[in-house]
Amino acid sequence: MRIAYALLDPGIGVFGTKGASVHVQEVIRALRADGHEVSVFCTRTNDDVPSDLADLEVHRHRLPKGTGAERERAVVAASAAIAEEIAAGDFDLVYERYSLFSDVAARLTAPAAPGGRATPAAAAAGAVRAIPSILEVNAPLIDEQRHHRSLADEAGARAATHRQLRGASLVTCVSGAVAEWTLTEGADPARVVVTPNGVNTRRITPRPAVPATRPQTLPEKTPPTNAVPEGPVTVGFVGTLKPWHGTDLLLRAIARTDERLRLDVCGTGPQQPELEQLAARLGIADRVRFRGAVAPEQVPEVLHGIDIAAAPYPAGEHYFSPLKVYEYLAAGLPVVASAIGTIPELLGHGALGVLVEPGDVDALAAALDDLAADPACRARLAADAREAAVSEHDWQIRCRELLQRLEIDPVAAPALREVLL
Structure with a gap:
């Protein structure tokens, strides 16, 4: 499939070093490892480009400098522009990491009304066909932003969140607690799944001295008595x-x-x-x-x-x-x-x-x-x-399970390449 990966959070660079950036990179790696073609649409890139992602197609929508309400409005504008850019492409799936003030997936996934005509939401978004989407939710961002940073337009953030949660084909949450939060914000329980994080077991490996399989001759643990390590x-x-x-x-x-x-x-x-x-x-x-x-x-x-x-x-x-x-x-x-x-x-x-x-x-x-x-x-x-x-826990296992859910669930997954008249 051709997959558009949307990341509009201005605090997360696709090629950054913090955990959120690593998460983004690993999901992209897992999708590419299974033969999918991934294009990234984002607002921030950073400079630590891993060698195996040097060929990744990245479309950056630069945000103007500013903070608070100005930055929030810029993300709203970027969301509309990126959705339009993805709609003009030939993508089979939109995978979006949930970000405040973004509603890219919801703009693109609005299903067809009876008779094949676009719903008002799809028409307003300028969509010409519905594109199935996965919305990945890693945290209750409205609560986090209010408590730890600043949130000028909470009503706007909540409205965009509601559109995302109600519009995405599938809402995947990293924990049960996050899933519960999405339900309180209006997500359809039939479209919400819990998908814990994972790890790239080809990138992260044991050091050579540690065997990859369980030793058969090791004794069970016996609590040491006043024992100390023999070295550092x-x-x-x-x-x-x-x-x-x-x-x-x-x-x-x-x-x-x-x-x-x-x-x-x-x-x-x-x-x-x-x-x-x-x-x-x-x-x-x-x-x-x-x-x-x-x-x-x-x-x-x-x-x-x-x-x-x-x-x-x-x-x-x-x-x-x-x-x-x-x-x-x-x-x-x-x-x-x-x-x-x-x-x-x-x-x-x-x-x-x-x-x-x-x-x-x-x-x-x-x-x-x-x-x-x-x-x-x-x-x-x-x-x-x-x-x-x-x-x-390998990331490829996680991503395969998500795509399988999308394909087999008739409620959560509109048909691929469905044309809206």
């Missing part, structure tokens, strides 16, 4: 340094662990200066490495240098499907993570990693110490993690 053990964190990722909790936990444990922080964000100061106050500055921003192409190598991976989310609302945890699994790493949101299910309720109470620094430190002192347990968890990533 590297704990790793990959992600944006923002309060809701709990990196400060991880620093405090490292300060309470055996001194042989080191911390490697891959990523940057507004909290980095504060976290560096915290490490100094805790007396662990010499045990912590802050790498700063790292291009996605370099992340697999960073993961190869980690012995234990951490996802120390604090207590509170958690509607995410953490990309970092999927990458940890694919890298064949033992994981210590907060028992919050979707993480317990992802980690098999403890079968694929160690779960700790969110915000409990002592429990986090104890879990890290125990794993550091038990290499057999680490190896067993690592092998099981990799196996689960490959068999259950």
Whole structure:
């Protein structure tokens, strides 16, 4: 199929380094790996172009400089222009990442009325034929924007969201909590599915010393008694340094662990200066490495240098499907993570990693110490993690399932290339 991928969020570059950009790239890779032709329509690109996406067709609609209401109006205008550009092409599917003030998919997917004539919504959008669409919803953006940033025209944002949720052929949500939010905003339950995030298991692989299949001769874990690691053990964190990722909790936990444990922080964000100061106050500055921003192409190598991976989310609302945890699994790493949101299910309720109470620094430190002192347990968890990533969580599996849903659901999927008279 020819697929138009729409990304109008001005905060996400197609070729950026943060998690949202990685997510965009991996969905595109998965679709292309299955033979689909993908063209991207966006408002921001960034400069970290992976070599395997250098040939990607990208149409950028540049937004004028401005903030607040001015920027919001610019996204509205871009949405209309991009929808018109896609409609003029020969696309079989529109895949849009939900963004505030955009309604690209809804403009293009309005189904035909009885008799084959365009509905008023389709006519108003200037559509000449209906194009099936998938709307990917990763967060309740209206709530996020209001609480963490600024939202000048909330009524406009909500109206565009309602058009998207009601107009898309299929609404795919990263978690049950996000799906519930879409229903409260008017989505048709028959068109809403939950599709957790995934991982590219060909890009993210175990380091050579870690086997890709479960060892058959490893003993079951026996809790060590006053054991200490025989040498340095590297704990790793990959992600944006923002309060809701709990990196400060991880620093405090490292300060309470055996001194042989080191911390490697891959990523940057507004909290980095504060976290560096915290490490100094805790007396662990010499045990912590802050790498700063790292291009996605370099992340697999960073993961190869980690012995234990951490996802120390604090207590509170958690509607995410953490990309970092999927990458940890694919890298064949033992994981210590907060028992919050979707993480317990992802980690098999403890079968694929160690779960700790969110915000409990002592429990986090104890879990890290125990794993550091038990290499057999680490190896067993690592092998099981990799196996689960490959068999259950690969991005190609996720994308294939979505396309299959679209093709077999007569309610959610208008016929391909349906001409509106």
